[in-house]
Amino acid sequence: MATVGQRGMSSPRELTRMGDRISFIYLERCILHREDNAITAEDAEGVTHIAAATIGTLLLGPGTRVTHQAMSLLGDSGAGVVWVGEQGVRFYSGGRSLNRSSSLVEAQATRWANRRTRLDVAREMYRMRFPNENPDGLTRHELLGREGRRVKECYRREAERVGLPWNGRIYVPGDFNAGDPVNQAVTAAAQCMYGIAQTTVTALGCAPGLGFIHSGHELAFVLDIADLYKTGVAIPIAFDVAAQDPEDVGSRTRRAIRDHVNKTRLLRRCVDDIKHLILLDEAKSDVMEDDTDRVTLQSDHGIEVESGRNHADDDFDEVSW
Template sequence: MSTAGRRKALTPSELTRVGDRTSFVYLERCTVHRDSNALTAEDGEGTRHLPSATIGTLLLGPGTRVTHKAMELLGESGAGVVWVGERGVRYYSGGRALTRSSALVEAQALAWANQRRRLEVARAMFSLRFPGEDTSGTSRRTLLGMEGDRVRRCYQREAERTGVAWYGRRYTQGRFELDDSPNQAITAASQCFYGVAQSVVAALGCSPGLGFVHSGHEQSFVLDIADLYKVEVAIPVAFEVAAESPDDLGARTRRALRDRIHEEQLLERCVEDVKGLLLPEGEEEPEGDRVDLLVDGGVTVESGQNMGVIW
């Protein structure tokens, strides 16, 4: 008799690690289907084959249609699927966690439920974003104020570096074309990073809704992780693209960001950052394909056997 932990899908050793995958692939105005173990994207210019096992996240833009077979393959491969459009980002994950262990999501839940530990993780996230900053003893309100100051300085610094005129951060909901060039590029870069973060969170089996900085949204933890690399990667890339030309900013930003993520091996780093934030120091995520049963006192016993006894 099979169990949830012993499914017939590919095992973790047979799947490409999330840190080794292509960060994301963006498609629009095409039909996504399956051909054996590859995805196909068909449009008026022909059909392209995409190896599904090496995709971190598939971003589906306007005018895309996806078949049931394609979604089945993406689920088996542990890839994330995110629909993106002119009205913003929508998350509909089609991926399974690449891990069989619940250690990370349990550690996340324990840290999230403890107010002291939850603040410690938020401080650690801030330290990852702004190395060298002393966050000991800081409150959440202070952290948010420090973040706002540093992000504003980052915008100004990148504007001066690239020679782009900057009048402040603006985002017009549903009207991407109304914003100026740097704001369009920043929005496009942010959308891509949300997809990348969603892929890593899903692949590691974490809960997207249990955030440590963001709260109240089904993707709060995804937003937390995406923000870790905003100042270091997303904003600089956005300004560089905006400085080159005002044309086709969305597509050019996606391509530039994809290349930068690959060059800096950011997916692998993102995986290690999530583990470092959630797991106790020195503790490794267990491997294997085991399902246990929880009994009294926090003790676990292996499942798959009849536990009936005469008391």
């Protein structure tokens, strides 16, 4: 077996195409090491071998330890690594993204930079959350008003469903115990959604600060994505947990969200939703499949030229401004 220092980095052609990889692999309470070109995960039940080239993004949950050799192999294989809470409901740190191409983040920036397309994405986010309504033609202010009313209706509906009193949303930043048990459960569920959204945004290499509804925060886009699952996932689970028992609702809500994420493959859905929002339909199949190191230089009028060479002697046409 070659040592880490002797083994050269794989070329893009040698790497497994992203479409043929497992998008997310979640591990917890184990030690990660390397054996040949496989990652080994050792826990109380034994050792599991995972071919490094088949990993899209490795999610390291609580209780994981990873060796330098394992991280070197993951980097050489083009795999991403994200340190998360249980089943990805917390985001702690992240490495490289799933993509070698910048197409996805460029598409996000392009749609964000234009006011019209930014509003188009905001309307599509509303449509995804409330599919029975048509937000076409609505202004941003009207979208915010409608969203607020729909969320209030969701709170009231869920309270009636589980038989709990509801006196409105109460949340004091930094003081989890300020609200009643059901408000604490809603807060815990929302925090889990933020973790899931940030894990996915980071894994895809998107810009977390370029939001289409939220703005002015380093995680604006993360907040946008997390809100897609507020009324359909977070709030119903929070009310279910609070109705079962008012004690320890925070940790029980996180476990309930964790189980739901694992059962419904919410991370995979989150990936598809992000691509749906920021990619043109005809480009969707190309962006995540581009595993080549394609680096160009930007010239005038949107023209890209070859990198890795000196262009001093090129016969560029003079441009009058």
